[in-house]
Amino acid sequence: MSRFMQxxxxxxxxxxxxxxxxxxxxxxxxxxxxxxxxxxxxxTIPAMRRQISDGSMRRLTVKPMxxxxxxxxxxxxxxxxxxxxxxxxxxxxxxxxxxxxKAEAIRKLIAExxxxxxxTPVPPISERQAYRLIDAASxxxxxxxxxxxxxGNRLPxxxxxxxxxxxxxxxxEYAKVHSRITMxxxxxLATTLARExxxxxxxxxxxxxxxxxxxxxxxxxxxxxxRIDPRIARSKKAVAKERIRVDAALQRVEQxxxxxxxxxxxxxGPLKNPYLTVSIDCGTGVPLGWHLSKTPVTxxxxxxxxxxxxxxxxxxxxxxxxxxSIDPYGLFANLYLDNGPENKGRRITRITEIGIFLTRxxxxxxxxxxxxxxxxxxxxxxxxALPGCTRFDGKDGARTDEAMKDDLLTLDELERWIVRWxxxxxxxxxxxxxxxxxxxxxxxxxxxxxxxxxxxxEQNTSLPPPPDRERWIRMRYLTDERSLxxxxxxxxxxFRYRGEHLRxxxxxxxxxxxxxxxxNPSDYRFAYVADRETGELLRLVNDEVxxxxxxxxxxxxxxxxxxxxxxxxxxxxxxxxxxxELAAASLSGGRRKRGHMAEQREVRAAAKLSKAIQKSExxxxxxxxxxxxxxxxxxxxxxxxxxxxxYDLETKPRQSNGGTES
Numbered sequence: 001m002s003r004f005m006q007x008x009x010x011x012x013x014x015x016x017x018x019x020x021x022x023x024x025x026x027x028x029x030x031x032x033x034x035x036x037x038x039x040x041x042x043x044t045i046p047a048m049r050r051q052i053s054d055g056s057m058r059r060l061t062v063k064p065m066x067x068x069x070x071x072x073x074x075x076x077x078x079x080x081x082x083x084x085x086x087x088x089x090x091x092x093x094x095x096x097x098x099x100x101x102k103a104e105a106i107r108k109l110i111a112e113x114x115x116x117x118x119x120t121p122v123p124p125i126s127e128r129q130a131y132r133l134i135d136a137a138s139x140x141x142x143x144x145x146x147x148x149x150x151x152g153n154r155l156p157x158x159x160x161x162x163x164x165x166x167x168x169x170x171x172x173e174y175a176k177v178h179s180r181i182t183m184x185x186x187x188x189l190a191t192t193l194a195r196e197x198x199x200x201x202x203x204x205x206x207x208x209x210x211x212x213x214x215x216x217x218x219x220x221x222x223x224x225x226x227r228i229d230p231r232i233a234r235s236k237k238a239v240a241k242e243r244i245r246v247d248a249a250l251q252r253v254e255q256x257x258x259x260x261x262x263x264x265x266x267x268x269g270p271l272k273n274p275y276l277t278v279s280i281d282c283g284t285g286v287p288l289g290w291h292l293s294k295t296p297v298t299x300x301x302x303x304x305x306x307x308x309x310x311x312x313x314x315x316x317x318x319x320x321x322x323x324x325s326i327d328p329y330g331l332f333a334n335l336y337l338d339n340g341p342e343n344k345g346r347r348i349t350r351i352t353e354i355g356i357f358l359t360r361x362x363x364x365x366x367x368x369x370x371x372x373x374x375x376x377x378x379x380x381x382x383x384x385a386l387p388g389c390t391r392f393d394g395k396d397g398a399r400t401d402e403a404m405k406d407d408l409l410t411l412d413e414l415e416r417w418i419v420r421w422x423x424x425x426x427x428x429x430x431x432x433x434x435x436x437x438x439x440x441x442x443x444x445x446x447x448x449x450x451x452x453x454x455x456x457x458e459q460n461t462s463l464p465p466p467p468d469r470e471r472w473i474r475m476r477y478l479t480d481e482r483s484l485x486x487x488x489x490x491x492x493x494x495f496r497y498r499g500e501h502l503r504x505x506x507x508x509x510x511x512x513x514x515x516x517x518x519x520n521p522s523d524y525r526f527a528y529v530a531d532r533e534t535g536e537l538l539r540l541v542n543d544e545v546x547x548x549x550x551x552x553x554x555x556x557x558x559x560x561x562x563x564x565x566x567x568x569x570x571x572x573x574x575x576x577x578x579x580x581e582l583a584a585a586s587l588s589g590g591r592r593k594r595g596h597m598a599e600q601r602e603v604r605a606a607a608k609l610s611k612a613i614q615k616s617e618x619x620x621x622x623x624x625x626x627x628x629x630x631x632x633x634x635x636x637x638x639x640x641x642x643x644x645x646x647y648d649l650e651t652k653p654r655q656s657n658g659g660t661e662s
Contacts, residue, residue, distance in 0.1 A: 003331050003355050003464040005030065005048070010060040013051070017060070025462045045462060053312040053329060055469040084122050087114065089133055106130040117221050157210060162199050166190050166206070166214050175219070175226040183223075187211045231364045238367040246283040249457040250332040250464060253288060254372040255279035255305060257297045257342065261380065261396035263388045265408040266294060272390075272400070274411060276379075276418065277305040279335075282371045284457065285431055285450035286328045287422045289313075292415045298553075299345040300522040302337075303476050306351065310466045317423070320416050324423040326454050331464045336361060336369045347521075350475050354467040375426075382421055386414075427451040474537070477518035477528065486511045490527055490540055492519055493554050497527040497540035505540075508532040524557045525549060 009020045011032065018032035018041065030048055032041045051057035088109065095105035106127055114122035125133075156163075169190055173181045181189070187208040194200045215223065228236060246252045259273040277291045289309030293301050308316070314327050331354065337343040339360045352358055361368040384391040387406035392398035409417070427450040434448040446456035457463065482490055486506050489498035509515055509532060518528040518537060525545045528537040552560065 003333065004462055005045075005059075005465060008061075012058045012060055014056060023462070028462075046458075049330070049463065049465045050312060052465045052468070058468055058470070059465070083116065085133060087116060087122055088125065088130070092130065092134055102131075102134060106134075118225065119220060158206065159199065161197075162190075162194055162206065163214065163218070165194055165197070165199065166211060167219065169193075170215060170219055174215075177227065177229055179227055183212055183215075184208050234362060235364050235366045238365070244282070244370065248461065249281055249283045249286075249328075249454060250330050252282040252334045252336065253279055253309065253332045254282060254336045254369040255289075255302070255309075256338060256369060256372045256376070257301075257340075258376045260414075261384070261389055261391040262386070262414060263390060263400070263403050263406075263408055264411050264414050266411060270404065270408060271411070274414070275301075277301055278372065278375065278422075279305055279309045280372050280375050281328065281332070281454075284328075284446075284453040285371070285434070286326070286427055286454045287375070288328055288332075290415075290419065290422070292411060292418065294411065297340075297342045298522065299342055299347050300520075302342050302348060306335075307472065307476075310472070311469075312466075320419055322419055322423050324427070326427070326451055326458070328454055329466060331355060331467055333357060334359065338363055338365070338369070346478060347476060353475055354471065378426070379418070379421065382425070383417060386417060388414075427454075474518065477520055480517050480519070481514050482517040484509055484511070484513055484515045484529070489543070490515075490517055490529065492517060492527055493524075494558065495524060495554075496543045498543060499539065499541040501529075501538035502540060504531075505529050505538060521555075522553045523551045524554045525551055 011018045021033045022031040028045045092105050174186050190206045257277040275293045275297050279289045280287050289305045291305040334357045336359050366373040388408045390397045390400045390403045430448045447453045525542050527540045
């Protein structure tokens with residue numbers, strides 16, 4: 001579906017639900033129908049976009065199409081084969097334009113050996129493959145390539161041995177990444193070695209012009225071939241085949257991060273090279289969002305910049321006292337990022353769920369996102385006069401020591417200067433690409449400055465509203481299926497989450513049930529579970545944190561936990577002795593084990609004896625004088641009948657097996 005507002009959409013506001021009946025793009029009016037009262041209500045499109053941005057209005061039935069992810073970094077084998085096919089097609093079409101038939105062009109292609117401009121041989125193909133290439137190729141005419149015959153002297157200036165020597169020196173010494181050998185030094189080395197080997201007379205020399213001409217004609221057409229870093233060669237040697245044209249606002253947005261050549265004062269001390277992330281609308285040249293960070297950029301900072309691009313910045317402009325007549329925001333169609341680690345996570349890929357088509361370009365490929373590259377190229381020279389800047393003569397970091405002596409700006413002060421330059425100077429600067437694009441039709445031209453172009457599109461076209469706030473918040477979280485326990489709460493990556501909402505969630509989902517957990521990998525303090533009735537995200541708190549705990553990422557928290565465990569005090573020797581003795585005592589002896597009842601009888605007998613001894617010690621017998629002690633012996637005494645006590649014994653009645661008396 002479209003990113004724009006559609007008829008029959010359902011809108012929820014504080015007053016209730018409405019249905020969009022009609023949209024008038026000319027008068028910028030939207031007609032809303034109240035189903036409960038049957039009344040019609042009119043609202044301007046800018047007011048509706050602003051309410052959606054503030055969250056006071058929600059689109060209930062919108063279902064934007066899911067975006068796709070394209071990765072422009074192809075494999076080497078696929079790129080090489082594509083280059084071969086294009087070269088063959090170009091050669092075939094050249095023959096066809098010279099008047100040859102299809103069969104003659106194919107026979108010429110097969111008969112002669114082919115090689116690319118860098119000397120790479122092109123593998124031969126069969127006639128059948130050539131016919132397939134012609135049928136699959138585009139029918140657009142291509143510029144004919146002239147076939148220059150051999151020019152110059154009829155006899156070579158130097159022998160084949162000299163040419164092989166020069167080729168060997170080029171491959172071994174000159175055509176190396178960051179080689180120390182220059183073209184002039186290469187000619188001097190070739191002259192010296194050729195004289196030593198007797199290839200040339202001592203009076204002759206191999207000139208620099210000859211070596212350079214040999215390199216271009218016999219080795220490679222690019223004098224910098226293999227000398228520059230391959231990581232930047234992709235962009236430096238790119239060919240601008242055609243111009244990137246963007247004919248409307250919020251169609252193409254480019255975002256990139258750059259380190260600024262500044263030293264700023266922070267609470268932790270002087271900080272070098274803070275990181276600035278900026279997103280720019282290519283159709284107007286207006287910056288849509290920014291984020292200034294002390295540390296290297298992660299997914300969190302990338303999403304912060306995108307969020308500022310999607311929603312209104314009027315409140316932030318007021319906080320920074322920015323004098324800007326426009327408030328650029330809205331849901332854009334295409335987003336171009338590089339393939340750095342801050343742009344490759346699951347959360348970045350999930351922005352396609354709100355209808356953004358994501359394109360990742362290869363690293364060091366500034367030619368594939370030229371608008372943001374030009375923006376940063378203008379930002380640094382514009383602010384290099386501020387204190388703390390390390391830029392000198394166009395080179396970053398050239399005056400670091402001198403910058404430390406300046407009255408350093410704080411990070412907030414630097415941010416305000418950057419935002420002021422973006423929205424008070426840059427947006428009013430005439431851009432060359434807009435002048436050359438619109439000079440032929442000045443009556444309908446949207447303008448040559450970013451501010452005038454944005455105002456033109458905002459007044460004469462219908463810009464799409466931003467995505468729903470709640471949906472964007474959910475999209476920024478990672479999700480995982482977890483078990484919800486009444487005892488331990490929610491467990492995520494080794495951390496347990498509980499809190500005041502746990503009882504409510506247990507009552508709704510039940511104990512030990514599987515729920516969808518939402519969490520931010522950059523903040524390990526909180527996790528969220530959706531309310532089963534309202535869908536609202538309820539927060540659970542990490543058991544390990546308190547009000548003063550920093551918002552560490554999960555990775556940082558686990559590293560700190562491992563560091564604490566690693567630096568803890570060593571276990572004392574008594575623990576090892578106890579474990580060793582416990583293990584020895586736990587092993588069974590070699591003698592035969594006695595029965596359980598026999599062991600228990602001995603244990604109980606010993607316990608009785610110990611108990612009796614303890615009682616005697618607690619209540620001893622009083623001491624008697626010596627000689628008066630009574631005796632228990634009855635020798636010599638006459639026992640009479642009355643001295644023997646009488647006992648009456650009562651016999652208990654016996655019962656039979658049936659339980660009755662006998």
